[in-house]
Amino acid sequence: MAAEQRRLLEQLMGDNFLGASAASKTANLTLSSAQVCRSYLVGTCPHDLFTNTKQDIGPCPKFHPENLKIEWDGLSDAEKAKYGFEYDYVRDMQKYIDECNRRIDQAQRRLEKTPDEIRQTNVLLKTISDLTKTINTGLLEISCLGEIGSVSLACSEFYKVRTAKLAKEQAERDLKALSDTSGPSGHQKLQVCDVCGAYLSRLDNDRRLADHFYGKMHLGYAQMRKTYDALQKELKGKPPPARADDPPNGGSRGYDDYDAGWGGRSGGGGGYGGHG
Secondary structure: OHHHHHHHHHHHHOHHHHOHHHHHHHHOOOOOOOOEOHHHHHOOOHHHHOOOOOOOOOOOOOEOOHHHHHHHHOOOHHHHHHHOHHHHHHHHHHHHHHHHHHHHHHHHHHOOOOHHHHHHHHHHHHHHHHHHHHHHHHHHHHHHHHHOOOHHHHHHHHHHHHHHHHHHHHHHHHHHHHHHHHOOOHHHOEEEOOOOOOEEEOOOOHHHHHHHHOOHHHHHHHHHHHHHHHHHHHHOOOOOOOOOOOOOOOOOOOHHHHOOOOOOOOOOOOHHHHHO
16 A cells, blocks of 8 residues: 555656655666556656546556656657557557547437427427516516606516516526436537537637637547547558567558557547547
């Protein structure tokens, strides 16, 4: 337990926080060490993309030595190809993209309503609209009656407006209850972001939409999908370098023979092309 807590602190605070003893753990690591995060070396570790968001997946269980990142960046393309870490990176991203795509599909299904729920929603929306018109007309009538001194008629109209307001508030509560039990209504102009899976409203103003599209979670998934798509195309048809755990008969299998990554896909779903 103590060792696991120490590992978490090392990832969160860095080696310097825990002193030379922690730094010594990474001192003897090389590019090919199994304890080194290959996604970090090649690009961006998924664990670093979503910190302090709803999709925070915690610290990476592997090490992120900055000196090895610098060493990797200094290698030529031919030297990098010998390691084949890009295949590991694509496989890592595929796992999180598949998971996100499943959430998107689930969110889309929650938006669907039965015919009866749609009918009830339409009735409530029409009721709210009619009552809003009644209230606005009544308020205008009260203003006109007040100007000509018809206090009695103005008070009578005020009572009608008050009754309409109470009816409208009840209809709005009924609509909210219907939405809570049957899922968000299409009439609320809700849609699912096909990049990160968050709910968006078409009624949101530009500021709210900008807050979403420039938010850390959305940008993280957008970056991951873009990188995954580019690497997948780059590696398609190229055989990964041989590894100790390759099949005994070897062969020159291309990247596309490994589904969506070296070692196979980690989940169902269709990757970037299906949702982005």
